[in-house]
Amino acid sequence: MISVSRVVKSYGSGAAQVRALDDVTMSVEKGEIFGVVGQSGAGKSTLIRTINSLEQPDSGTVHVGGRDMTKLAGRELRQARHDIGMIFQHFNLLSGRTVRANVELSLEITGAGRAQRRTRALEILELVDLHGKADAYPAQLSGGQKQRVGIARALASNPSVLLSDEATSALDPDTTRQILDLIRQLSKDLSLTVLLITHEMDVVKRICDSAAVMSQGRILEQGSVEKLLTTEKSLLGQALFPLGDIPPTSNAVVEITFTGVATDRPVIAQLARQHGIDVGILGAAVETIHGRQTGRTRLELPGDERTVSGAVADLRSQGLYVEVIK
């Protein structure tokens, strides 16, 4: 649905030049929620802004639903943007318009008639659970409510893509969760493809099907969240399951990642019993990802090489992802 290929974008010139995007290639499948994580300054905003051509890359292509956004201008570009909604960290609502009028702006732009605008605005406000606030002004709303208006405005014209630039970064944790759940729900109900960027791992954990990790204008890894978690030395995995430094030990150390299946099985006890190993637990982290228990455990396995490799093979045969650290 979205495909970014070899995109480069620099700001400034000479010694002060910053490569905000340094040969970025990525793709987002139709209907999925794709999260780009990275620290501030990584180039996330620049990336998402090239998708709807708010930013024009120096080179490379950006396709959305088959259209090359970098080639569009004028009327064609505006039309393409009707199909790509966007929400923002600071909501960007018009202070002089009521909630309903803010949503209607989107429909005024697409050229809908007055009656149709009204009906559609109220309908979409219902969808984001804000029908009671149609006549309020943004200043009278909480942050979460403001973002709901932002979502309603973005989706009023029935786009197939939703872009989110740190949409929950100005919200408290509870509200963040509500907004993320709403985005997830809407993406299902309206078959939306969602590209969101964030500096918070929690966002990826809660709603993303796929993710990319970005740093200094480059994408360091990308893929489905599950696949990334079970990839050796995955940055996403390490960030989601921080197990800390490995303590000095002469024994073998392994890390087991399990998604769903094995959490309720007594893996460690079994290991001790069947292989006669005195397993030591060095660290563990469990997270709910997409409603499934996912976790990583770091174990110390005393014993000779053969015992250890036998144990590792056994764990792998149970469908667990095992990384031998040392």
Added chain:
Amino acid sequence: MIDRNDPYFWADLLDTILRGAGETFYTVGVSLLLTVLFGLAAGVLLVTTEAHGLLARPFGSRALGVALNRVLDVVVNIGRSIPFIILMILLIPFTRLLVGSFIGPTAAIVPLSIAGIPFFARLVEIGIREVPRGLVEAAQSLGATRWTILTKVLVAEAVPALALGLSTTVVGLIGYSAMVGAVGGGGLGDVAFRYGYQRYSPEYMFAVVILLILLVQLFQSLGNFAARRLSHR
């Protein structure tokens, strides 16, 4: 010297003051219309033709944007830096060319508008600058045209600031109109000068001053009220 004991003294005073006020309203009213029209356009252009502004490349040309921005900036600065009394005199030939004479309420419109436009343009510029850039981006992301963004975002969001700017401008124009009046532009300034000063009538002078104070109060309060009502921040 006007005879205060003349039985028609107060009736004449009222008559003269009302005629003067009428002329002032006419002069200031028309000047204000022109000021708002051109000042708004100039103020909006001053902000939007800057680098990365909405009209950074009018008709696809950045050079045109830069030129427009520079010229407007210089013109507005010149307009703002010439003291009104000098501007008024400088403009006499131009006024004569335009309206055939430099005396009378209609002629007064020329210097008043030319002083008012750059004044209001700066106030518009300040108001538009305060509109957060994110709002423009949001509208762009929705596929809005530049005209829509200009009218429904930049100007619409600046309306409370514009209302305040408008009342400040009206007050300024009333002040200037008195100055033009004193040199033949009619209106309340003319009354104060000819009756109050040249014929030593403190009653006339006093009446004009009171009326001016009331007018300024009225317009400033109206502006403040409108700004408050229009702002939903």
